Amino acid sequence: MKSMFDALVKNERHQELLDKASRIAQEARKHIQQTDEDANFSPETLKVIKSEGYPSLPVEKEGLSLYEFLLIQEKIAEGDGSVALSIGWHVGVMMELSLDSLWEPHAFERLAKEVREEQKVVNRAATEPATGSPTRGGIPETKAVRDGNQYVVIGRKSFTSMADHLDYYIVSAYVEDLDQVGWFLIDRHQPGLKVEHTWDTLGMRGTGSHDLVLENVELNVEDLVEVKGDKKASPKGWLLHIPACYLGIAVAARNDAIAFAQSFQPNSLDTTISEVPHIQEKIGQMEWKLMQAHSYLYSVAKQWDEEPERRDEISADLAAVKLAVTNTANEVVDLAMRIAGGRGLSKQNAFEKYYRDVRAGLHNPPMDDAVISMLAKRAMEK
Template sequence: MPERRSRAGLHVAGIDLAGVVEKLAAAAPVADAAGAFPREGIKAVHDAGLLELTVATRYGGRDIALGELARIIAALGRGDPSVALISLMTLFTHRHQAQRGIWPEELYRRLLAQSREAPLLLNAARVEPELGSPARGGLPKTRARRTAGGWSISGTKRFVTGSEGLSYFLVWASTDETPQRVGTFVVPAGAPGIRIIENWKSLGMRATVSHDVEFDEVEVGSDDVIALTGADIAEQDNRAHAQSTLVLTAIYLGVAEAAQEAFLAFAESRVPANLGFPISRTERFITLAGEIDLLVGGARQLILDAVDHAAEEPEKLLRARLLAGRQLRQAVQVAVTALGNPGLSGNGSLERHFRDIQSVLVHAPQEDTVISLLGRAAFSGRSGTPAKAEESGRARLAAVPDENARADRQQSSPPPRQGATRTIRISS
């Protein structure tokens, strides 16, 4: 492929991402085949200084704009979407702190100091076997019990992206108090009482190692909790987080662009004996290339235009996410179908891209929830009823620790545990 085309979109916010993306792409097949945590890719992202791009300027960070974050994540998604997703969870956490400032100050500064020495990975542990996705409402069964030194966390979380490589689990839990409260507890990955149940056997995004994680009386400090608030107002607002979910979709824009590149490269290199020239010069493949470009290029326009210009229009953001996700999935399907066996062969990258793109609309809120939100908004526009009325169940704190609630801070937090990790892993 021409160098100019392959590097398009790889220079963002003054950062040349081409080298990082190349390293991710080289390491991705091995991590995918093994279903293993992508350490090499995460190290490349850390070494390039990308994991802290959303840290607030008051902490010495860049606090990049959301549009730039979407473009960076799309670039990383070209190389390895699993690395992009794991990285994005950390980047979102820093961005929420930059916007809301709800972390305990001492704890957050301690984490930033750690991030200078090695990759610091953070992610929310929220989904539960009984509850399912919090995007559909409900309170967590995971319990935070008061102890003399702070809190003891017990419960099981599902689909914890990056589980094996996280530095801290951000565990959404309900307290055992009366009245009950809900918050996000910052649990060191090396704390005793954590078990990673290796049951992530997904079709695609295998290297995200989104295993179940069990917490059994795991101790955390009294200050190591974010946005502890009353359970009666703990609600998840899917519309409020529409921007974030659209940025997440940019990962799969990267996947589709990598698939598009693989398709074009194959067409240019394939010279059947009966033709005597590359199939890229046939009308059929020119038309297919145009169809794929329409779908992928159109999805890029939808995502980036909405992120850049529709920050206060949740319906437009949700609509863009759904339309773009469907187009990206269709584009990769077109590419695989056109190539037949070569497209489905594990010897090439297109088969992996096809598997990965299936996850594009799996992330909460799922398609049915988004369509319901849009439908209610359409009716509310006629009746004058606020669109917010569509949120069901008890919601607001759930999705991410980004509400203006204060953490309970009665005692000083103990220093992070040192030494070898105490996390236990078991296979299903």
């Protein structure tokens, strides 16, 4: 079976990174059944992620290009999309902080040093039950109240991927004395912080995206590391880790569908179903759709890396890529399910999990309606 990665690997470093991702994917695959049942992230997989030095890649001397990031993410997602999406948030956040200089240098370097030396893992905790996705502009109900040289933070965050396993949380809150939204860097061991196991979704269960509860968490003023509006918002190329993840799920479904078609021979046929015209048509459609998705995703990533001066101009492409690739991934998985037939619905096969997991991409930011509206407005600009 021809690998979808052959055309994407351009040099020796790409291959080394792909090998690293393959080892993570292999470990993740061992724990899929358990993490899907428990709705939690695998600590064994996290150990391999850290032993491979993946958390520190964006803050090492060599850095990590967007193209390389997507390549690794897609490969890990072939093993388990939940693992790719979860660790992708950490890597993406570190890339953003490093590139956009959102924090004071000493605050960022303190975190980066721990990531480099101890492979510590961090994620933003921004979503709340009442506000929905933070990309919609809702003000956090989580509040930070100044008390002398401290802040007291009270609130609840949902969709906190890898909640049980993060070393730090970057928590958004409404900072009353500043009348602004701010972000606090909070150590996982801080008193008043706890994780409630609320994650009970159809797909991407292995992300363990439980609720983070803050009950009178006392923080130093220096823990307020970022205030919204202090820095000009820049396009977030790193968010392309989201479509890369769902594309990896689609590739895994494609691989399994081809393997199934080449091995399954009902007693009504003299050959495997891979020789049946309508099965070949579905395989061809999967290839065509995946070729388009790969071309669009990685060409935009390459442009981001090679033409940094034009990043503001390609912000619309970043959003459009997410819309195009995640929807294509859903279409590919649907085709794979049609090839597998009724067997694809069985828990004995991976197809039903691909089907559940890939749906989640439609609900990661930016949302389809927001992208379509943005593109329409841009098209009508004079």
